Amino acid sequence: MSITREDLEQDRLRSILDNTPIAPALLSEAALEASWRAALAALPEPHGDVWLFGYGSLIWNPMVEHSERLPAMLHGYHRGFYLYSRINRGTWDNPGLVLGLDRGGCCRGLAFRIPAACIETELRMLWRREMMTGAYLPRWLPIQLNGRHGPRIRALAFVMNRQHAGYTGRLPDLTVVSHLRDACGLYGPARDYLWHTLDGLRKEGFEDPYLARLWAQLEAGQG
Secondary structure (H helix, E strand, O other): OOOOHHHHHOOHHHHHHOOOOOHHHOOOHHHHHHHHHHHHHOOOOOOOOEEEEEOOHHHHOOOOOOOEEEEEEEEEEEEEEEEEEOOOOOOOOOOEEEEEEEEEEEEEEEEEEEOHHHHHHHHHHHHHHHOOOOOEEEEEEEEEEOOOOOOEEEEEEEEEOOOOOOEOOOOOHHHHHHHHHHOEEOOEEHHHHHHHHHHHHHHOOOOOHHHHHHHHHHHOOOO
16 A cells, blocks of 8 residues: 555545554644644745655655655755654554654755645645654754755755654664565555655655665665
């Protein structure tokens, strides 16, 4: 199963998980709405379009309505496998790992421009996708569009919540690979998540040595 926009619109993930061990960790619909409305109230440009920074699955499966997509650089955060996945890419007994933004360094990704007319609808969808357990913190962060000479704007990015029970901190490569090799969740194998992200970045002309190294170790049977 791969996530679709219709899944988010129908809130199918919550329906599936309500009677599983993960249920107590889910944020209520009211808490999700309060969170995205707080982000809405803090818009960098009230009543204007919104930019969203994608660094993982948003790159190859954005689903959000957008009028423009551009290469972007985020400074002050880097991409890494910092979150255990017991839903999408793993299970309670065999957790996988998914990417998060953690402090330090920089990160290349894509910026998606969401038209002002559909911001509320799109934020609701994003929160159902990214914020079900509160593992991330929504932040308006400065990014640079179109390389080092492009304009700097503020974009919505989901960064790691270091207080969340699923936060791993920095793990050795072999530990990461061991969680990616065999874990599989509602949205498929953890290793596919790594491959699609690496492939999506390469199609945009970006190289990520960390992700490439992990994939090479997976293929070599390490971990």
